[in-house]
Amino acid sequence: MISIAYAQEAAPAAAAVTQPGGFMSFLPFILVFVFIWFMMIRPQMKRAKEHKQLLESLQKGDEVVTQGGLVGRISKLGESYAALETLSGAEVLVQRSAIVLALPKGALKSAL
Numbered sequence: 001m002i003s004i005a006y007a008q009e010a011a012p013a014a015a016a017v018t019q020p021g022g023f024m025s026f027l028p029f030i031l032v033f034v035f036i037w038f039m040m041i042r043p044q045m046k047r048a049k050e051h052k053q054l055l056e057s058l059q060k061g062d063e064v065v066t067q068g069g070l071v072g073r074i075s076k077l078g079e080s081y082a083a084l085e086t087l088s089g090a091e092v093l094v095q096r097s098a099i100v101l102a103l104p105k106g107a108l109k110s111a112l
Contacts, residue, residue, distance in 0.1 A: 054099070054101075054102060055096055055097065055099065058077060058099065060075065060077055061073060062102055062103075063103040063104075063106075063107050063108050064099045064101060064102050064103060065099070065100060066084070067098045067100050070084065070086070070092065071087075072092065072108075073085045075091060079096075080095060080096055081094065082094055082096050082099065087108060
């Protein structure tokens with residue numbers, strides 16, 4: 001009733017040669033990593049470096065814009081916080097890292 005199962009014969013050696021080598025099988029992964037590096041990681045590192053330089057160059061009296069869109073002049077500058085004086089005369093305390101843009105001198109007067 002039950003027949004005996006026999007193992008198949010080994011494939012010819014020529015078929016094994018057509019398989020891609022070790023490096024060729026990793027080539028698509030390497031190309032994807034290189035693409036991601038140049039399109040995503042490298043520009044983000046460049047922006048982070050520019051933002052760090054901006055934060056280090058801030059001085060009292062600079063006119064800046066925060067992440068939330070608040071515009072003001074730096075009245076006090078600490079190590080991790082900055083006090084901004086707005087056009088209405090109010091003084092607002094913001095984190096230094098929230099500052100995203102330094103405006104040219106006199107930009108606040110021309111905004112009115």
